[in-house]
Amino acid sequence: MTADCPGGSPRSQPILTVACAALVDADGRVLVAQRPAGKPMAGLWEFPGGKLEPDEPPETALVRELREELGIDTHESCLAPIGFASHGYDRFHLILLAFAIRKWRGTPRGREGQALRWLRVNELWTLDMPAADKPLLGQIAALL
Numbered sequence: 001m002t003a004d005c006p007g008g009s010p011r012s013q014p015i016l017t018v019a020c021a022a023l024v025d026a027d028g029r030v031l032v033a034q035r036p037a038g039k040p041m042a043g044l045w046e047f048p049g050g051k052l053e054p055d056e057p058p059e060t061a062l063v064r065e066l067r068e069e070l071g072i073d074t075h076e077s078c079l080a081p082i083g084f085a086s087h088g089y090d091r092f093h094l095i096l097l098a099f100a101i102r103k104w105r106g107t108p109r110g111r112e113g114q115a116l117r118w119l120r121v122n123e124l125w126t127l128d129m130p131a132a133d134k135p136l137l138g139q140i141a142a143l144l
């Protein structure tokens, strides 16, 4: 059986590639961070992570970002790919690569002033998140 699948917008936008983490604790809860005031999408809850630098592999970027943002140490071998989201914002097209992480050293704290919450997967659906993130929730739910 075939289904209608209308074509997407052909707009040409810069591509931004971001790696993000579902940090999963021993109780199966996932960490989310609130984007601080002054940043685009301030107040929305996101998965910690950030942009890849030129020629930087996503795993390397994520280990770096988690150290910078949360003060935790992990290792590339502790990152398990979950899936991705691809979303067109007004100014750029985001490719969001998501990894699950269950092992790290240190206690996450918001080093850039961001609030943190540990939530069960069913609670994630209730959060105000960037539009790109919603498709990731099903992928995370399938994993946990």
Ligand SMILES: Nc1nc2c([nH]c(=O)n2[C@H]2C[C@H](O)[C@@H](COP(=O)(O)OP(=O)(O)OP(=O)(O)O)O2)c(=O)[nH]1
Residues within 6 Å of the ligand: 018, 019, 020, 039, 040, 041, 045, 046, 047, 048, 049, 050, 051, 094, 096, 130, 131, 132, 133
């Ligand atoms: N880390 C992260 N970023 C996300 C998520 N969802 C989503 O749309 N984004 C967007 C927000 C930003 O436009 C981009 C991440 O960039 P970033 O965190 O490195 O940069 P930023 O805008 O916070 O600011 P800056 O570091 O350039 O100062 O990806 C998410 O779940 N986690």
